[in-house]
Amino acid sequence: DTGVSQDPRHKITKRGQNVTFRCDPISEHNRLYWYRQTLGQGPEFLTYFQNEAQLEKSRLLSDRFSAERPKGSFSTLEIQRTEQGDSAMYLCASSRSPISYNSPLHFGNGTRLTVT
């Protein structure tokens, strides 16, 4: 169990630029989640995948956001035309399906995005 890994750890970008984050889940986990966390708040659900299928998207996920999980392994989260309000920590988590006593969400260390 190597844990959930996210790349990059930090990203600074100018407003209007596009950014892409990557998440590699724990290998045997077929569920993958994206959350966003702003300072002083709990994580907010964005979207989740079961294998390669994106099963749910939050209202928070505007048209500028897109997530993919090709082949049901790693996932990418892209933000187009970034805005200052997008500045946050983006957390990826994985679990076996379904979430259970033996398989809570396991979180990565996150990607901190700063939009200037």
Place this chain on the structure above:
Amino acid sequence: ELKVEQNPLFLSMQEGKNYTIYCNYSTTSDRLYWYRQDPGKSLESLFVLLSNGAVKQEGRLMASLDTKARLSTLHITAAVHDLSATYFCAVERYNNNDMRFGAGTRLTVKP
């Protein structure tokens, strides 16, 4: 819409004291989770509570769940500095399989 509320949001306590953090949620759910987050780090799973009346203990922390009251508590006994962190409760949306988090309780334990 499922809402999760924690209180207090900030807690400063002396070493050796006891205190309780509360987590209320707005809709029926049988599964509640507690996570710990250290500054700059990711979330670490502490407890998973799966049924009404469930109680879990690990060291100086004890978590309980009352699904009828839609309330979970995290009790801290004889606090030590190492417990300083932010604690989140999260409620699973049954049949939706994602979790909604409270805003967190930032705990500072002072010597």
